[in-house]
Amino acid sequence: MIRRIGIDLGTSHIRIYVPQKGMVVNEPNVVALNAVSQKVLAVGDEAKAMLGRTPEAIIACYPMSDGVIASYKITKQMLQIYLAKILGRLRLFKPEVIINVPVGATSTEKKAVLDIAEGLGAKKVYLIKSPVAAALGSGIDISSSMGNMIIDVGAGKTEIAVIALGDIVAFSSVRYGGKKMDEAIIDYIRKKRNLIIGEQTAELVKIKIGSSITQKKDLKMEISGSNTISGLPESIICHTNDIAQAVKPVLNEIILAVKQVLQRTPPELSSDVMDKGIVISGDASNLRGFDELMTKITGVPCQMVEEPGLCTIKGIGIAVDNFDQFEESLSWRKN
Ligand SMILES: Nc1ncnc2c1ncn2[C@@H]1O[C@H](COP(=O)(O)OP(=O)(O)OP(=O)(O)O)[C@@H](O)[C@H]1O
Ligand SMILES: [Mg+2]
Numbered sequence: 001m002i003r004r005i006g007i008d009l010g011t012s013h014i015r016i017y018v019p020q021k022g023m024v025v026n027e028p029n030v031v032a033l034n035a036v037s038q039k040v041l042a043v044g045d046e047a048k049a050m051l052g053r054t055p056e057a058i059i060a061c062y063p064m065s066d067g068v069i070a071s072y073k074i075t076k077q078m079l080q081i082y083l084a085k086i087l088g089r090l091r092l093f094k095p096e097v098i099i100n101v102p103v104g105a106t107s108t109e110k111k112a113v114l115d116i117a118e119g120l121g122a123k124k125v126y127l128i129k130s131p132v133a134a135a136l137g138s139g140i141d142i143s144s145s146m147g148n149m150i151i152d153v154g155a156g157k158t159e160i161a162v163i164a165l166g167d168i169v170a171f172s173s174v175r176y177g178g179k180k181m182d183e184a185i186i187d188y189i190r191k192k193r194n195l196i197i198g199e200q201t202a203e204l205v206k207i208k209i210g211s212s213i214t215q216k217k218d219l220k221m222e223i224s225g226s227n228t229i230s231g232l233p234e235s236i237i238c239h240t241n242d243i244a245q246a247v248k249p250v251l252n253e254i255i256l257a258v259k260q261v262l263q264r265t266p267p268e269l270s271s272d273v274m275d276k277g278i279v280i281s282g283d284a285s286n287l288r289g290f291d292e293l294m295t296k297i298t299g300v301p302c303q304m305v306e307e308p309g310l311c312t313i314k315g316i317g318i319a320v321d322n323f324d325q326f327e328e329s330l331s332w333r334k335n
Contacts, residue, residue, distance in 0.1 A: 002087060006316035007099040009113070011064045011179065013154025015313035017320055023313055032060040040077050040171040044326060045217050052198045057061040067102040067157040068109045071146055076116045083120055084240045093122040098319050098330065100130045100312060103159055104173030114276035120171060126330040128319055129168060130312060131161035133149035134281045137315030142166055142329065147269030149260060151294065152312070153282035158254045160261045162269055162307050166329045170264040172257040178284030181206055188246030190228060193236050211288040212251055218263045255297050261296060277301040283309030
């Protein structure tokens with residue numbers, strides 16, 4: 001009998017935590033649908049493999065965009081499939097759900113998450129602010145009066161928060177993350193190298209050879225797409241520093257947001273942050289040199305957590321397992 005489960009509804013990944021079992025789902029947040037009937041054909045890895053390759057009768061898409069629900073109906077259908085797998089189809093017992101929302105989410109965006117989870121039969125739905133979950137997952141004692149700062153770089157957004165006494169004191173949430181980096185790479189390669197590449201290629205080249213800063217050690221990768229003029233297939237060699245150049249505008253937006261949060265932080269907490277350093281999470285922070293870049297622009301030592309992409313679901317898992325202790329930091333629908 002599962003009393004309570006945790007869900008990290010991310011832009012690129014959905015992760016689900018079940019007590020005693022741990023993370024039971026960690027899949028791309030992608031759904032493939034029949035274009036006419038809207039029936040779900042595949043979710044997760046299977047659906048992601050179809051992205052950019054579908055015939056007219058099939059649509060493969062991300063139901064989340066920039067950290068918030070872009071398609072209510074598709075997100076609900078996808079969650080229904082995962083929950084049926086975890087809880088079984090005939091559910092006599094309704095679990096409570098703890099699910100994250102971006103710290104900058106509007107009340108409409110929060111309502112959409114509540115409506116979906118309640119619509120799927122959750123007994124009660126608790127919302128946890130994503131940076132609070134990420135801080136918990138990184139091992140930070142969020143209830144302490146000492147200030148802690150976290151930067152979470154996800155696929156759809158970067159959230160920066162200073163946390164003390166169980167809640168957020170200063171924050172910024174910007175819609176710049178791994179996906180915007182991929183778009184910036186597509187743009188750069190098209191303009192500078194006359195090659196049109198797909199999203200999956202852009203993501204792969206970013207992961208394989210990309211960097212946040214110019215690197216002395218250059219890595220190379222062959223990438224393929226179509227020539228902008230002839231439209232014919234073509235391959236080029238792409239370098240680490242091409243990617244560093246391409247993602248610069250996205251990183252500049254993140255840097256701006258980090259600086260704003262530091263400026264908004266009360267002096268006592270700033271001094272704590274100086275002492276303890278800044279924690280970095282989110283899978284997009286795996287881009288080479290990201291911690292180095294953050295240390296340089298803030299003047300504060302910045303350290304990445306282990307398994308940065310799993311930090312948020314680990315934190316949600318901690319809240320699920322120690323519910324009484326964290327209930328205060330959660331919100332729910334007040335009738
Ligand atoms: N080694 C890597 N180097 C650079 N980027 C990476 C690496 N591994 C994964 N990423 C990027 O990290 C992003 C996914 O991060 P994460 O799983 O934390 O996001 P999410 O939780 O789904 O999204 P969000 O929190 O924004 O809603 C993707 O854009 C992916 O391309
Ligand atoms: Mg995330």
